[in-house]
Amino acid sequence: MAKWSDILIQKGVIGRDQLAEAQRMPNMTLEDALIRQGYAGPEEITQAKADEFGYSYINLRDVDIPVEVVAMVPEAICRDKFCMPFSEEFGELKIALAEPDYETVENLRFVLNKEISPCIASKEAILAAINTHHGGSGSAGGKDDTESVNSLLKEFTDSALDEMGADTSKKGSILGMEGAGEAPVIRLVNLLISEAARNRASDIHIEPFGDRVRVRYRIDGVCIERDAIPRKLHGAVLSRLKIMAEIDIAEKRRPQDGRIKMMAGDKEIDLRVSVLPTNHGQSVVMRILDRDNIKVGLRDIGFSDEDYRRFNNLIRRPNGILLVTGPTGSGKTTTLYAALNELNTPNTKIITAEDPVEYYLPGVNQCEVKHKIGMTFAKIIRAMMRQNPNILLVGEIRDNETAQTAIQASLTGHLVFSTLHTNDAPSAITRLVDIGVAPFLVTSSVMGIMAQRLVRKVCPKCKVRVDPPAHIIEGLKLKPEVVKRANFMEGKGCAHCNNKGTRGRMAIFELLVMSSKIREMAFKGETSVEIRNVARREGMRTLFEDGMIKAMRGQTTVDEVLKITNHDLFTSATGIKPGGH
Numbered sequence: 001m002a003k004w005s006d007i008l009i010q011k012g013v014i015g016r017d018q019l020a021e022a023q024r025m026p027n028m029t030l031e032d033a034l035i036r037q038g039y040a041g042p043e044e045i046t047q048a049k050a051d052e053f054g055y056s057y058i059n060l061r062d063v064d065i066p067v068e069v070v071a072m073v074p075e076a077i078c079r080d081k082f083c084m085p086f087s088e089e090f091g092e093l094k095i096a097l098a099e100p101d102y103e104t105v106e107n108l109r110f111v112l113n114k115e116i117s118p119c120i121a122s123k124e125a126i127l128a129a130i131n132t133h134h135g136g137s138g139s140a141g142g143k144d145d146t147e148s149v150n151s152l153l154k155e156f157t158d159s160a161l162d163e164m165g166a167d168t169s170k171k172g173s174i175l176g177m178e179g180a181g182e183a184p185v186i187r188l189v190n191l192l193i194s195e196a197a198r199n200r201a202s203d204i205h206i207e208p209f210g211d212r213v214r215v216r217y218r219i220d221g222v223c224i225e226r227d228a229i230p231r232k233l234h235g236a237v238l239s240r241l242k243i244m245a246e247i248d249i250a251e252k253r254r255p256q257d258g259r260i261k262m263m264a265g266d267k268e269i270d271l272r273v274s275v276l277p278t279n280h281g282q283s284v285v286m287r288i289l290d291r292d293n294i295k296v297g298l299r300d301i302g303f304s305d306e307d308y309r310r311f312n313n314l315i316r317r318p319n320g321i322l323l324v325t326g327p328t329g330s331g332k333t334t335t336l337y338a339a340l341n342e343l344n345t346p347n348t349k350i351i352t353a354e355d356p357v358e359y360y361l362p363g364v365n366q367c368e369v370k371h372k373i374g375m376t377f378a379k380i381i382r383a384m385m386r387q388n389p390n391i392l393l394v395g396e397i398r399d400n401e402t403a404q405t406a407i408q409a410s411l412t413g414h415l416v417f418s419t420l421h422t423n424d425a426p427s428a429i430t431r432l433v434d435i436g437v438a439p440f441l442v443t444s445s446v447m448g449i450m451a452q453r454l455v456r457k458v459c460p461k462c463k464v465r466v467d468p469p470a471h472i473i474e475g476l477k478l479k480p481e482v483v484k485r486a487n488f489m490e491g492k493g494c495a496h497c498n499n500k501g502t503r504g505r506m507a508i509f510e511l512l513v514m515s516s517k518i519r520e521m522a523f524k525g526e527t528s529v530e531i532r533n534v535a536r537r538e539g540m541r542t543l544f545e546d547g548m549i550k551a552m553r554g555q556t557t558v559d560e561v562l563k564i565t566n567h568d569l570f571t572s573a574t575g576i577k578p579g580g581h
Contacts, residue, residue, distance in 0.1 A: 004048035005030060011048070014039045026297045026341060036292065037300075038460040038503060041496065042122040050120035053100040060086060060096055060125040065133060069093070072112060075134040083108075084121070084129045096121035096129075124198075185236045189244070190262070192226075193271065193286070197264040200504075202288055202329075204271075206241075208234050208281035220456050220505050221329065238275075238282055245273040253277055257356075260286070272358065287358075294337040294359045301331070301338055302506040304546065306539075310511055311450065315339045315417075320447035321410045323397075325422045331454050331507050332419045333358065336393060339417060340364060343391060352393040353380040369395070377402040381409055394418040400436035407437065410445045424543065425449040425512035426528040426535060433525065443519040451510040453543055453564045455556045459497035463489040468558050476548070489554035506555060508547040508564070512540050 008014045014022075014034065022033035034040040043059065050057035065086045072093060073085045082098035092115040095108065100120070109116045192215065196204045201217035206229070208214075213234045215226040229237060242249045245258025260271040270289040275282050303311060314322055322339075324332045337359060340350055344363050352361075355369035355377070365387070367380050377394055378401040384392055396419050397403045410416045422428045428449045432442050466488050473483055491501025512518070512535045521531050536542070541549075547561035 002052060004045065004052040007048040007051050008034075008040055008044065011044075013044050013048075021300075024297065025300055026295060028292070028295050032292070038457070038496075041461075042124050046120055046122040049099070053120070055097075055100060056119045058086065058094075058096050058119040058121050060084060060121045060129045063087070063129075065129065067133075070133045073108065075130065077108075078126075078130050078134065082123055082126050084126045084133075086129070088114075091115060092117050094119060096126055098123040098126055185233070185240050188229075189237060189240045193260075193262065193269075193288075194264045197267070197269050197288060197290075199498075202290075204284075204286040204288070206237065206284040206286075208278065208283060210280055213237070220500075220502060221454060222456075234281055238284065241273065241284055241286075242275070245271075247273070247275065252282060270358075272356070289358050291359060294334065294341070294361065296334065296338055298338050298342050301335060302550070303509065304541070304549065307509055307511050307541070307546075310513055311339075311448075312342075314448040314513065315343060315415075317415060317447060319410055319413045319415055321406060321416045321418065321445050322447060323418055323420050323428050323449045325420045325425060325428050325449060325451045326453060327421065327423075329454070330452055331505075332452065335450075335452060335507065336417050336419070337361065340391070340393065348391060349387070349389045350391045350393070351384045351387055351389045352395070353377050353384065354393070354395040365389075378405040381405040385409060385412070385414075389414060391415045391417070396420070397432075397435075403432060403435055403437050404441075407441050407445045411441075422451070424528070424532070425451040425510045425540070426531040429518075429522045429531060430528045433522075439523050439525060443514075443523045447514055449512045449514075451543060452507045453547075454505040455508055455547060455550070455560045455564050456502035457504045457506050457556055458489045458554060459491035459494065459501055459503045461496040461503075462492040462494035462501065463554065464492055465554075466490045472558060472562075482552075486552035487554040488551060488558065490557055502557075502560075506550070508543050508550060508561070510540065510543045510546065513538075 002010070005014075005019055009016060009019065018034075018037070018039045022030055022037055022039065025033040025036070028036070031045055034045065035042060047057045049055075063086050065084075066088075069085050069088050072088075073083065073095070078084055081101065081104045083095055083101075083104060085093055085095045087094040093108075093112065094117045095105075096119050097104065098121065100118070105116050105118050108114075192204065196217045199217060199219055201219050201224075202221075203218040205216040205218070205223065206213060207216070208231070210231075212231055213229040215229060216223045217226060218224075239249050241260075242256075242258070244260045244262070247256045247258040255277070256275040258273040258275075260273055262269060262271075268291075270291075272287040272289060274285045274287075276285075277283075298308065298312065324335055326332050340352075340361060344350060344361070346363075349365070350363075351365040351367065353367050353369060357366045357368045360366065367384075369375060369377055369380065377396070377398070381392065381394060381402070382405060392406075392409055392414055394402065394406050394416060397406060406416050406418055420428050420431060422431050426449075428451075429442060429446070432446070433439055467483070468488055478486075491497055491503075493499035493501050497503040514522075515538055517534055517538070518531055521534060532540075544561065544565040547556065547565055548558070550556050551558045551561050
């Protein structure tokens with residue numbers, strides 16, 4: 001009997017190299033790895049599993065399930081066993097399962113006293129059907145989520161919102177404070193969060209204006225606008241979010257922070273909540289912290305073979321400082337966590353100081369900065385030193401005290417990872433000197449600096465080969481033979497990528513390894529431009545060069561690389577300011 005992974009290869013959905021790459025991804029099932037890499041979709045994997053076990057495959061999204069059939073199996077069993085009845089013919093109940101499960105089928109046959117005909121459907125489709133027909137807050141479904149959100153918004157729009165605004169006694173029932181079941185606002189908030197998680201959003205923005213409340217999701221670094229919430233509902237939605245995040249609902253003048261933990265389908269998600277007072281009311285941004293992000297291995301974050309070898313050598317040194325630089329949202333934390341995952345063994349003690357702790361790493365001691373009680377980065381690092389660690393991670397070097405303390409830790413035999421906000425790798429050296437670190441300390445402690453950015457990946461389902469415009473080729477000074485060998489790709493747009501042509505993001509890197517020549521230049525106080533020139537002669541590949549190599553391989557687009565690296569060609573070709581979306 002062929003395994004489902006072999007069936008995917010036989011059908012031409014994936015190649016053996018792609019299968020081997022997915023099998024190497026740590027802390028992830030093969031199914032999750034294939035989906036995460038974009039090599040196969042949930043429905044394709046589900047069909048292959050059905051073929052492996054000799055079951056029929058059913059796409060529940062295309063099935064209109066009768067109400068009387070839904071009622072045959074209790075919601076609790078459906079959610080617990082990931083199953084959904086969808087049809088009954090001649091006394092035989094057809095039921096969709098996420099995995100072949102003989103025990104569940106036999107139990108249902110005994111309890112219902114009916115013949116059961118099992119089929120295989122994707123977990124996502126089953127959850128969407130459960131949420132559509134049973135309701136509930138754990139939605140992770142497809143368009144059913146969207147329809148539920150839309151119907152709820154329509155329900156609010158058509159209801160007596162004016163009365164609610166005038167009669168404050170009705171706000172309790174809208175928020176569900178009177179015990180009459182799950183209130184519409186609670187359902188709306190849960191569905192908005194679930195829909196954002198399903199669409200791979202990194203942030204949810206709820207922004208009040210004079211006549212409406214705008215909702216936006218940030219997906220692959222770009223804000224996508226959702227339907228507006230009625231303005232008079234803003235207070236109820238805000239109160240619900242504050243209750244979930246354990247924030248003081250009476251405070252309206254100061255910025256506030258909190259955290260939400262909830263289930264989206266079968267997946268537990270964390271949200272970091274930030275509330276900011278604006279002239280039209282309090283604006284909320286929720287950062288969705290996907291735990292799958294920290295399970296990625298070093299091999300899977302986009303390193304070229306040469307950069308992977310050099311970075312791997314750096315993180316295995318016994319002492320010194322490794323800096324990762326870039327703007328907010330450039331994937332610095334993910335890269336450092338991938339390095340810690342690589343080094344996290346029973347014989348290594350790792351301690352982190354973070355502001356705040358976003359992801360929880362098993363086997364790692366994590367400390368959170370708390371400025372209110374004076375628990376700063378520098379104080380935590382000094383306390384860490386008495387805990388006898390091998391590796392320290394300092395969330396960010398922001399000031400002279402933190403920098404000095406981190407350097408002292410590296411000079412006393414510890415390996416220190418940290419981040420810094422600079423545009424490129426060479427600038428980190430001059431930045432440390434600017435904040436007051438003596439040049440001789442920089443040269444003796446820093447062993448490597450890596451700048452990085454995130455670029456959107458071409459959708460694997462609809463990508464086609466293209467030739468860049470002539471003025472781009474001319475501006476980049478690409479030789480005809482190089483263009484001929486290159487594999488430039490763009491996405492046409494399909495259901496897999498919501499007609500965007502891109503799906504997911506990958507990192508591009510600029511890795512500077514401190515050599516004796518660069519240490520000498522840093523000690524003498526030479527400029528970052530001079531250091532950059534020497535580093536390039538010693539083999540450093542710039543962000544732009546690394547991005548162009550990935551564009552030539554068809555992993556991203558030329559426009560994306562030009563935009564993210566602030567290249568002049570992007571400005572001249574589009575008239576758009578570099579870095580804008």
